[in-house]
Amino acid sequence: MPRIIDIQGHKLIAALIGYFEKERDNGGSLLPVNSVRERVAAALNIRVHTVNNIAYKMKNNTLDSPKKTRRHTK
Template identity: 50%
Template sequence: MPKKSQKTILDSQSRELVIRLRDYFERERTNGGPLISIDRVVDRVAAALDIGRNTVSRITKEKFGETESAKDITNWSSVIFLDQTWLNANHPVGIMWTDAAHRSTKMPEREKVSLPKETRPHHLRRTKC
């Protein structure tokens, strides 16, 4: 048989929060589901405890720190990406500019081939990706 746990003594404020939570869950049961989307955690906690959103946010920050995830970052200009993920994912380029006047030092010399006029390289040639 499991050992009986000690009784928890709650102060009057804690008892009031228990009553508010119970009332909120009763309203959800009557509603047949969540009153507020389950994705909006802070809003649900604030509604369940009948306290302000800012209070929930402040207490959460005290417990978990200032930024809990990347979506909390407000100044993205100070973020440094170590790869090109952001560049490639958010700015697809339809046109790129190439400089046909400079050749790579690693490119071997080839014999000249006559190209049709429209495919001849220009100093800055516009090409579609």
């Protein structure tokens, strides 16, 4: 069953497409290939700090979605 991608996912995919098209037009990578986290941040148009936080959570196997709270009504 295909997963539905929300608007945030669409924006991230659009950022990736734009970044890789810039690399194509440039004739190569815009940042050094060894700068993985910087390239990820640039491609997704997010801060390197955010990428570092996610990488840290991946390393410690604590990557999960934010908990959503629901107000209970009586």
